[in-house]
Amino acid sequence: MGGVLAASPPPPAAGSSASPGLTVPPGFGMPSVSTVVPPAESPLPNPGAFDECHRRCKEVFPLQMEGVRVVVNKGLSNHFQVNHSVLLSTTGDSSYRFGATFVGSKQTGPAEFFPVMVGDMDNSGSLNAQIIHQVTSRVRSKLAFQTQQQKFVNWQGDAEFRGEDFTATVTLGNPDVLAGSGIVVAHYLQSVTPALALGGELVYHRRPGEEGSVTSLVGRYTGSNYVATVTLGSAGAHASYYHKANDQLQVGVEFEASARMQDTSVSFGYQLDVPKANLVFKGSVDSNWVVGATLEKKLLPLPLSLLLCSFLNHQKNKVQCGFGITVG
Amino acid sequence: MAAIEELSPASGPVSTRPPEDEIDDDEDEDLDETLMERLWGLTEMFPDSVRSAAEVSAQCSVSMLKKFYSFSRSALWVGTTSFMILVLPVVFETERLQLEQQQLQQQRQILLGPNTAVSGGMPGMMPPAPGKM
Numbered sequence: 001m002g003g004v005l006a007a008s009p010p011p012p013a014a015g016s017s018a019s020p021g022l023t024v025p026p027g028f029g030m031p032s033v034s035t036v037v038p039p040a041e042s043p044l045p046n047p048g049a050f051d052e053c054h055r056r057c058k059e060v061f062p063l064q065m066e067g068v069r070v071v072v073n074k075g076l077s078n079h080f081q082v083n084h085s086v087l088l089s090t091t092g093d094s095s096y097r098f099g100a101t102f103v104g105s106k107q108t109g110p111a112e113f114f115p116v117m118v119g120d121m122d123n124s125g126s127l128n129a130q131i132i133h134q135v136t137s138r139v140r141s142k143l144a145f146q147t148q149q150q151k152f153v154n155w156q157g158d159a160e161f162r163g164e165d166f167t168a169t170v171t172l173g174n175p176d177v178l179a180g181s182g183i184v185v186a187h188y189l190q191s192v193t194p195a196l197a198l199g200g201e202l203v204y205h206r207r208p209g210e211e212g213s214v215t216s217l218v219g220r221y222t223g224s225n226y227v228a229t230v231t232l233g234s235a236g237a238h239a240s241y242y243h244k245a246n247d248q249l250q251v252g253v254e255f256e257a258s259a260r261m262q263d264t265s266v267s268f269g270y271q272l273d274v275p276k277a278n279l280v281f282k283g284s285v286d287s288n289w290v291v292g293a294t295l296e297k298k299l300l301p302l303p304l305s306l307l308l309c310s311f312l313n314h315q316k317n318k319v320q321c322g323f324g325i326t327v328g
Numbered sequence: 329m330a331a332i333e334e335l336s337p338a339s340g341p342v343s344t345r346p347p348e349d350e351i352d353d354d355e356d357e358d359l360d361e362t363l364m365e366r367l368w369g370l371t372e373m374f375p376d377s378v379r380s381a382a383e384v385s386a387q388c389s390v391s392m393l394k395k396f397y398s399f400s401r402s403a404l405w406v407g408t409t410s411f412m413i414l415v416l417p418v419v420f421e422t423e424r425l426q427l428e429q430q431q432l433q434q435q436r437q438i439l440l441g442p443n444t445a446v447s448g449g450m451p452g453m454m455p456p457a458p459g460k461m
Contacts, residue, residue, distance in 0.1 A: 285410070310413055
């Protein structure tokens with residue numbers, strides 16, 4: 001069944017307030033979660049969205065891509081941005097995607113504008129669309145649709161309520177009233193101390209003739225320059241540790257154990273920023289004997305960005321390389 | 329009763345040495361044994377426990393050597409390719425950056441004189457332009 005899409009809003013909202021030409025492509029560079037620790041007398045801070053718990057550690061790891069990818073971003077106005085991307089793939093089909101992003105004018109924060117509508121369509125007619133809107137000052141809701149050619153594969157809606165020191169989210173996935181099937185996911189995250197946040201997740205899925213539920217607990221501890229998160233559930237365990245060594249080096253360690261597939265894996269990743277050379281390098285080593293690295297370099301003075309990626313699986317002796325160019 | 333011939337003491341001196349061609353046959357039979365077999369025969373003088381211990385340790389060391397050889401081969405391959413992927417690009421880029429900065433410094437030194445080559449020297453210091461009278 002289609003998984004729940006990421007709940008965090010895409011960043012064009014961050015770029016649209018800065019300049020008329022939107023330069024941040026959707027999907028790149030999530031807005032960072034603020035982990036500022038306030039003094040003890042003030043009330044507990046809002047812990048942020050539930051899905052952001054493991055996000056900081058995951059961002060350190062390189063993304064695997066293969067083939068050649070060319071992305072052209074063009075900002076048409078303060079509110080509207082368009083992107084074309086061509087993917088020439090070595091293993092699957094090559095494709096062309098056209099995407100558009102619209103950002104509204106209701107401003108809620110320093111760089112957040114709502115509503116945000118993001119959509120992109122494939123050359124075979126598959127559509128991905130997301131609409132994110134801040135309904136009231138505390139409630140943010142999102143609708144997402146995904147189709148495979150003309151058939152709807154994923155449709156979901158969620159509502160997130162941010163209280164003083166807690167966040168509650170309810171997501172309804174693929175509801176089908178006629179067939180009586182659907183998935184309901186409820187998240188709750190509470191700040192217990194300024195550094196510690198605890199929460200839980202409940203997934204209830206139902207199909208005609210079958211229903212089940214999965215629960216899991218989440219704990220996140222934020223230190224001065226590190227974040228440690230643990231998720232324990234009936235479907236497995238997931239622990240991640242993120243450490244910021246200095247301005248240039250960030251390190252992440254991740255441990256995953258799955259009860260269904262009866263296997264565990266440990267991965268170690270690092271990210272090296274060299275702003276003088278306009279370089280961002282991410283590398284990772286895995287317990288499945290997979291070694292991978294991504295190099296992203298801005299080719300100034302042109303607004304070009306080059307992305308080189310290679311993943312090597314020592315066990316199967318297979319290599320996957322890819323490179324991409326982003327214009328604009 | 330012709331199978332066994334009895335030698336009576338009256339039959340005269342019996343030659344105990346075989347004739348010449350038989351000597352050659354015997355030596356040929358001896359030469360059929362190779363050098364290795366003869367050396368191997370020498371080991372039969374050691375007791376059984378010593379022989380079995382030596383055999384076991386020899387086999388162990390040979391198999392360990394083979395395993396170590398194949399392990400070092402694959403470790404070298406894995407290490408080299410992982411180093412190539414994880415470390416080499418960063419090394420190239422930082423070296424290139426250093427060279428560029430060195431070159432810039434040299435250019436600044438040539439342009440503005442040797443004292444301004446200190447890092448942090450103001451790049452905006454131009455020699456005074458000839459003013460119009």
